[in-house]
Amino acid sequence: MALAVSLTNTGLQQEACEALRNWIMHNPKYKRLAKTKAGSPSSARRMSHISATSSSFLSEVKDLYLEAARQNPSIIDPDLQTGLGVLFNLSSEFNRAVDAFNAALAVRPEDYLLWNRLGATLANGDRSEEAVEAYTRALDIQPGFIRSRYNLGISCINLGAYREAASNFLTALSLQRKSRSRQLSHQVMSGNIWAALRIALSMLDQPELFQAANAGDLDLLMRAFNLDM
Amino acid sequence: MTNEYYSCRVRFEPAEGSSMLKSFGRAQSRPHDSEISNGRSPIRGHCRSNVAQDVHQSIARLTPTYTTHRMLAKMQRLPSQRHKRVGTLVSLISGMHKELVKRKQLRTSLLHTKMDHNMRIAVIGAGVIGLSSALCIHDRYHSKVTPLSIDVYADRFTPLTTSDGAAGLWQPYLYDNGNTQETCGWFNTALMIEGKSYLPWLMDRLTERGVKFHQKKIASFREVDAPWLKHFIITHNSKTGVYSTPYIIPGSRSVTVGGIFQVGNWSEDNNSEDHRKVWEEGCHLVPSLKNARILDDWTGLRPVRSSVRLDSETLQFGDKQCEVIHNYGHGGYGLTIHWGCALEAANLFGKILEKKKLTTHSRL
Numbered sequence: 227m228a229l230a231v232s233l234t235n236t237g238l239q240q241e242a243c244e245a246l247r248n249w250i251m252h253n254p255k256y257k258r259l260a261k262t263k264a265g266s267p268s269s270a271r272r273m274s275h276i277s278a279t280s281s282s283f284l285s286e287v288k289d290l291y292l293e294a295a296r297q298n299p300s301i302i303d304p305d306l307q308t309g310l311g312v313l314f315n316l317s318s319e320f321n322r323a324v325d326a327f328n329a330a331l332a333v334r335p336e337d338y339l340l341w342n343r344l345g346a347t348l349a350n351g352d353r354s355e356e357a358v359e360a361y362t363r364a365l366d367i368q369p370g371f372i373r374s375r376y377n378l379g380i381s382c383i384n385l386g387a388y389r390e391a392a393s394n395f396l397t398a399l400s401l402q403r404k405s406r407s408r409q410l411s412h413q414v415m416s417g418n419i420w421a422a423l424r425i426a427l428s429m430l431d432q433p434e435l436f437q438a439a440n441a442g443d444l445d446l447l448m449r450a451f452n453l454d455m
Numbered sequence: 456m457t458n459e460y461y462s463c464r465v466r467f468e469p470a471e472g473s474s475m476l477k478s479f480g481r482a483q484s485r486p487h488d489s490e491i492s493n494g495r496s497p498i499r500g501h502c503r504s505n506v507a508q509d510v511h512q513s514i515a516r517l518t519p520t521y522t523t524h525r526m527l528a529k530m531q532r533l534p535s536q537r538h539k540r541v542g543t544l545v546s547l548i549s550g551m552h553k554e555l556v557k558r559k560q561l562r563t564s565l566l567h568t569k570m571d572h573n574m575r576i577a578v579i580g581a582g583v584i585g586l587s588s589a590l591c592i593h594d595r596y597h598s599k600v601t602p603l604s605i606d607v608y609a610d611r612f613t614p615l616t617t618s619d620g621a622a623g624l625w626q627p628y629l630y631d632n633g634n635t636q637e638t639c640g641w642f643n644t645a646l647m648i649e650g651k652s653y654l655p656w657l658m659d660r661l662t663e664r665g666v667k668f669h670q671k672k673i674a675s676f677r678e679v680d681a682p683w684l685k686h687f688i689i690t691h692n693s694k695t696g697v698y699s700t701p702y703i704i705p706g707s708r709s710v711t712v713g714g715i716f717q718v719g720n721w722s723e724d725n726n727s728e729d730h731r732k733v734w735e736e737g738c739h740l741v742p743s744l745k746n747a748r749i750l751d752d753w754t755g756l757r758p759v760r761s762s763v764r765l766d767s768e769t770l771q772f773g774d775k776q777c778e779v780i781h782n783y784g785h786g787g788y789g790l791t792i793h794w795g796c797a798l799e800a801a802n803l804f805g806k807i808l809e810k811k812k813l814t815t816h817s818r819l
Contacts, residue, residue: 235818315819342819349817357817377817383810425809 227305230312231343239316240283246309247287255303256294281317288313304330304340311343320351338368346377354384372398376419379426388429393451395423399444400453423447574600574808581609581668583618583650583790584782586657587797592804593664600808605666612668613654620755621650622711623790650790712737712744725752760784765796767803778807 227249233242250256291310295303307330314323327344334340345360361378364371375398382391398419402412420439427436438446448454574596578589589605597603613619658668713733730752738744764781780803782796 231819312819346817346819373818380817425806428806429810 227308230309234312234316242312242316243284243287246313247290249309250287250290250294250306256290256297256306259290259294259297284313284317288317302329302333304333304337308340308343311347315347315350320347320353323347324351324353336367338364338371338374341367342371342374342377345374345381349377349381349384354381357381358385370401372401372415372419375401376415376422379419379422383422383426383429388426389451391426392423392430392435392447393453395419395426396444396447396451396453399423400448403444574603576603576605576804578605578607579609580783581607581612581654581658582616583654583657583793584785584796585609586654586661587793588780588782588800589666590657590660590664591794591797591801593661593666595801596804596808597664605661605664607661607666607668609668613658614651616650616654617755617757618650618654618790620753621790622713623649623653653790710747723754723756725754729754757787758784759786763792763796765799765803767807780804780807 227246230242230245230249233239233245250259288310291306291313294306295310307326311323311326311330314320314326324344324347327340327347331337331340331344341360341364345357345364348354348357348360358378358381361374361381364374365378368374375394379391379394379398382388382394399416402416402419405412420442424436424439427439435447435450438450576589576592578585585607589607593603593605609616662668734749760783763784767778767780770777770779780800782800785792785796
């Protein structure tokens with residue numbers, strides 16, 4: 227599931243769908259369902275690899291998940307709902323994705339990952355104010371959650387709150403620096419945060435701050451925003 | 456004439472010697488023009504360091520690309536030999552385009568990945584500003600944003616636009632909230648961007664790239680056939696403002712004699728009084744003009760603003776949003792600064808793209 231989410235974030239739709247399909251096919255609860263739906267599994271898999279366009283593959287996997295959800299209508303499986311939420315994100319059906327994540331959150335209200343996913347879905351679906359609320363919930367539960375802070379910054383930009391956006395990006399960068407992580411995924415994330423920060427600063431019409439961002443001068447920027455930590 | 460005025464001598468081809476200077480010197484003799492009648496170049500006399508500084512600043516203000524600063528800085532450091540300056544300025548200008556484009560591409564390198572959103576751009580106005588902005592944006596972004604469709608809307612296309620009518624002398628001047636000051640005498644040769652040749656070229660480039668055009672809205676001057684005129688002559692009157700006293704600018708096929716600059720006059724009809732004034736003053740300046748055959752009259756508008764507006768704005772129409780990039784108010788110097796403005800418009804477009812890219816990229 228986590229793999230599917232990462233693949234979605236990096237825009238690899240086909241691979242994300244495959245990961246989601248694999249999840250459901252190997253899941254003890256739904257394995258049987260997946261097998262019967264697909265008919266003879268090996269030929270179906272071959273077919274989907276060769277001929278299916280990405281959109282028909284996507285709806286195939288979506289139908290699988292929807293069927294699985296219909297199987298037990300009274301019990302909500304948060305992981306299944308997460309999978310559905312991711313699929314609806316891929317197909318840009320953001321409102322349905324919101325419903326899926328809300329259902330998952332009803333079962334696991336302290337899951338900050340879910341709150342972030344809800345927020346991101348809302349943001350991508352142009353509901354930035356609600357997205358901010360969702361991110362705030364996630365950060366209340368897990369203040370060091372960098373991805374959510376980054377997302378919050380993006381929603382601030384969408385809402386025109388450029389100072390707040392910059393402030394959030396700087397907090398995220400500062401947290402990253404403190405963790406001293408050398409992981410590649412964190413380096414990539416760092417690059418994304420700097421890029422987003424530059425965009426926010428460019429909207430503030432303060433060229434010296436923009437220059438500082440270009441130079442990577444985090445300390446100067448932290449002082450400029452009164453964020454000395 | 457009793458008014459004081461500066462005389463500017465600018466030449467399109469490299470200096471051929473002082474014989475041409477002498478012929479100009481004979482036409483008139485004024486206190487300021489003593490250098491001309493001596494047959495020496497008037498340019499050196501007028502080129503004071505504080506004038507160069509003003510020009511430096513005015514170009515910085517009008518052409519929002521700092522490479523122009525460097526061009527001027529290079530010029531100031533050049534030895535005061537006339538010929539060297541001529542050659543270098545011409546090659547600096549031709550190199551300028553490439554430099555500017557290169558620098559802008561380096562700076563706007565945040566956009567890494569292709570965006571698969573349908574981006575529709577409408578350009579309003581098909582004069583030099585509209586067409587050059589369209590070309591610049593298409594040039595830089597058509598490979599990064601697919602599909603990128605550009606539609607140009609205008610009530611007039613070449614050869615009916617103001618840009619076509621403009622003589623197109625490339626000469627920046629200081630325009631500071633209504634006070635205009637000609638900064639002149641600082642270069643020996645000048646470029647001319649002839650609107651009526653340039654615009655069709657721009658239209659061809661845009662058509663090649665699939666841009667669509669749709670038709671859907673002052674300087675008074677005359678086109679003359681006077682092929683013996685080889686020099687640009689501009690006069691300035693600091694009291695009545697720019698381009699209100701005679702100028703004579705040879706083009707590729709005919710010579711333009713002008714002009715007027717009447718703030719608040721919205722009429723585009725040829726006015727016989729203005730016509731007479733322009734012609735008489737032109738002939739006074741260059742008597743041989745009397746023998747020229749008048750080809751055409753033209754009157755146009757110079758839409759001007761206290762300063763050029765070049766920024767972006769989000770407009771709301773009901774539940775829809777639209778990003779607008781403004782690029783207007785160039786008055787009498789549109790051809791001069793159009794390319795810098797077009798590049799800046801493309802930069803603004805890039806910023807909008809980045810914002811849009813972010814808006815659909817929150818991470819689950």
